Amino acid sequence: MxxxxxxxxxxxxxxxxxxxxxxxxxxxxxELIDYSSIKGMFIxxxxxxxxxxxxxxxxxxxxxETGHENVYxxxxxxxxxxxxxxxxxxxxxxxxxxxxxxxxxxxxxxxxIRPTSETLFCEHYAHIIHSHRDLPKLYNQWxxxxxxxxxxxxxxxxxxxxxxxxxxxxxxxxxxxxxxVRMFNIYADFCENYLAMPVVKGRKTDKEKFxxxxxxxxxxxxxxxxxxxxxxxxxxxxxxxxxxxxxxFAGKDNQPHxxxxxxxxxxxxxxxxxxxxxxxxxxxxxxxxxxxxQVIIIPVAQHKEGVLEANEAVMDRLKQAGIRVKMDxxxxxxGWKFAEYEMKGVPLRLELGPKDMEKNQCVLVRxxxxxxxxxSLDHIEATVADMLEQxxxxxxxxxxxxxxxxxxxxxxxxxxxxxxxxxxxxxxxMWCGDExxxxxxxxVAGVSSRCIPLEQEHLGDVCAxxxxxxxxMVYWGVAY
RNA sequence: CCGGGUGUGGCGAAGUUUGGUAUCGCGCUUGACUGGGGGUCAAGAGGCCGCAGGUUCAAGUCCUGUCACUCGGACCA
Numbered sequence: 001m002x003x004x005x006x007x008x009x010x011x012x013x014x015x016x017x018x019x020x021x022x023x024x025x026x027x028x029x030x031e032l033i034d035y036s037s038i039k040g041m042f043i044x045x046x047x048x049x050x051x052x053x054x055x056x057x058x059x060x061x062x063x064x065e066t067g068h069e070n071v072y073x074x075x076x077x078x079x080x081x082x083x084x085x086x087x088x089x090x091x092x093x094x095x096x097x098x099x100x101x102x103x104x105x106x107x108x109x110x111x112x113i114r115p116t117s118e119t120l121f122c123e124h125y126a127h128i129i130h131s132h133r134d135l136p137k138l139y140n141q142w143x144x145x146x147x148x149x150x151x152x153x154x155x156x157x158x159x160x161x162x163x164x165x166x167x168x169x170x171x172x173x174x175x176x177x178x179x180x181v182r183m184f185n186i187y188a189d190f191c192e193n194y195l196a197m198p199v200v201k202g203r204k205t206d207k208e209k210f211x212x213x214x215x216x217x218x219x220x221x222x223x224x225x226x227x228x229x230x231x232x233x234x235x236x237x238x239x240x241x242x243x244x245x246x247x248x249f250a251g252k253d254n255q256p257h258x259x260x261x262x263x264x265x266x267x268x269x270x271x272x273x274x275x276x277x278x279x280x281x282x283x284x285x286x287x288x289x290x291x292x293x294q295v296i297i298i299p300v301a302q303h304k305e306g307v308l309e310a311n312e313a314v315m316d317r318l319k320q321a322g323i324r325v326k327m328d329x330x331x332x333x334x335g336w337k338f339a340e341y342e343m344k345g346v347p348l349r350l351e352l353g354p355k356d357m358e359k360n361q362c363v364l365v366r367x368x369x370x371x372x373x374x375x376s377l378d379h380i381e382a383t384v385a386d387m388l389e390q391x392x393x394x395x396x397x398x399x400x401x402x403x404x405x406x407x408x409x410x411x412x413x414x415x416x417x418x419x420x421x422x423x424x425x426x427x428x429x430m431w432c433g434d435e436x437x438x439x440x441x442x443x444v445a446g447v448s449s450r451c452i453p454l455e456q457e458h459l460g461d462v463c464a465x466x467x468x469x470x471x472x473m474v475y476w477g478v479a480y
Numbered sequence: 481c482c483g484g485g486u487g488u489g490g491c492g493a494a495g496u497u498u499g500g501u502a503u504c505g506c507g508c509u510u511g512a513c514u515g516g517g518g519g520u521c522a523a524g525a526g527g528c529c530g531c532a533g534g535u536u537c538a539a540g541u542c543c544u545g546u547c548a549c550u551c552g553g554a555c556c557a
Contacts, residue, residue, distance in 0.1 A: 011491090011518095020551070028491095039548065095556070116557090149556065150481060157556075230557060269557060300516050353516060363516075410545095472550035480557095 012343065014281050015437060017176060019155075019225045026275055029152040029343045030284040040152030040159030044268070047344065050292035051271055052162060055144065058194055058290070059266070062186050068166060070136040073120045075143070076111035081119050085244040091211020095147040097159075113146040118212065118237075118263055121167040122245035125259075132171050132251050135259060136179070140166040140404065154479050155272030156229075163267035169259040171251070173238065176260035180236040183264040184217040187232035195270065196287040196396040197221045197277050199231060199405050200426070200475060202451025205436050210263075214238040220450045220475065223276035223402045226424035228450050228477040232274055233265035272480075277399050278368075284345030285367055287395050288388040295384060296341040300334055300353025311352050314362065314380060321381035323388070341403040342367060347391045348384065368394050407475070408457050416464065417445040426450065426477045430460050430470035437465035447476040 015022040098464030170176040208218035213235040239258035353361040406425030
């Protein structure tokens with residue numbers, strides 16, 4: 001009965017019943033996404049796109065603060081260009097889509113629709129980098145890329161998806177490594193302080209790292225179903241691509257050198273992460289800092305004298321205070337509106353009706369915990385701002401508990417298998433560094449290595465898989 | 481790519497076994513009354529049953545092919 005009382009939206013499958021179906025229901029009922037006629041290609045509806053725009057606004061500012069400039073490169077890559085770096089093409093060729101005709105003419109050389117733009121940036125950098133004075137080059141591109149995935153899901157795996165890709169060139173390996181870590185930290189900060197998604201910061205194993213990279217840094221998050229989501233990656237390339245693409249510059253010593261390279265990216269997948277981290281059985285729950293609408297105002301008995309005006313006055317005050325606020329004065333019933341904006345995850349609801357007007361008050365309801373309070377209209381701006389902060393913090397704390405409570409040490413592969421089957425989450429073990437053990441772990445326990453955390457713990461001396469001396473502590477999990 | 485499930489007004493479904501006038505709920509439109517948790521009443525609109533072939537006097541229903549969605553697996557941001 002208590003559960004029934006909690007459940008106020010009936011169009012969304014309970015996540016305990018079927019998490020995958022719950023996720024799809026939320027994407028559609030919150031009007032984030034629609035399906036198109038092509039598999040894996042989704043329509044981002046205004047509300048979903050507005051969330052992405054907020055991500056862009058915040059990240060773009062951080063990129064610019066750290067000296068990056070936005071550029072735009074072509075979406076087609078000649079096959080010969082893609083072929084130049086061996087590991088890279090091996091990694092991406094299986095999921096490339098190709099353009100073979102221009103009008104009615106068959107092309108001499110086929111063009112790949114970019115799955116990522118390292119090769120294009122390298123070709124361009126070869127043209128414009130000649131001297132150490134041309135370095136560093138700190139470029140970023142906002143665009144879509146295309147990967148012909150076999151299975152697709154809204155936000156988590158699109159064939160075409162929106163992202164940003166930073167590509168930078170540096171005079172020294174140290175500088176490039178610093179850049180890799182700097183951007184990695186920006187991603188971690190963005191996840192934690194804006195998306196309220198706690199992260200595990202670490203390095204990918206050789207098996208899991210980006211095709212062509214020397215090192216891949218990753219922020220890994222835990223979803224509500226205890227599966228892992230790779231939220232963002234930052235790669236250090238050394239000078240491998242620079243050599244393959246013949247990028248050289250004259251150093252202060254007047255000798256030719258190859259520059260050192262990085263790339264880093266996050267995508268609309270992060271929206272999927274937010275849904276699966278904070279959502280509940282009534283729908284989406286958005287962290288206030290990225291919510292397109294932070295406060296929804298619902299007038300009660302809105303046709304009564306003066307009600308709309310009173311609501312509008314409150315809306316104007318909140319707007320003045322820089323709060324993203326919307327009023328729904330449509331003639332749907334209040335109950336309908338409550339459900340609608342809950343599905344859409346609006347962090348705070350404000351109700352104002354004739355009874356409140358008499359008392360100079362309104363009702364505020366938190367989306368994250370349903371808490372309902374009557375507050376005075378005096379200082380409503382401060383009250384609302386304060387409550388939005390509480391929601392933001394509340395969401396982070398809850399997600400942090402989920403991560404902490406479901407991360408546990410294991411001594412043997414058998415223990416990982418057992419605990420993964422019964423409780424999921426992240427298992428941490430010692431590891432010898434051998435790829436054979438990663439494959440074995442996948443086979444036996446059904447998990448892949450998520451990362452080698454930067455914050456290492458000493459859990460023992462030997463690898464959980466083979467018993468040989470251990471080199472690192474590794475997190476394992478089932479990933480999206 | 482492999483295996484299971486599903487495609488019928490905008491959404492969710494019944495009808496398919498046994499071929500014979502296209503059904504229901506929600507939503508939508510118009511109007512009135514309502515309004516503090518998905519309101520009530522009345523009157524309307526809307527579908528060549530995913531697509532393409534085939535069998536038949538007759539196909540939503542049977543056959544073949546194909547596409548999409550979905551769940552699980554392998555692969556990947």
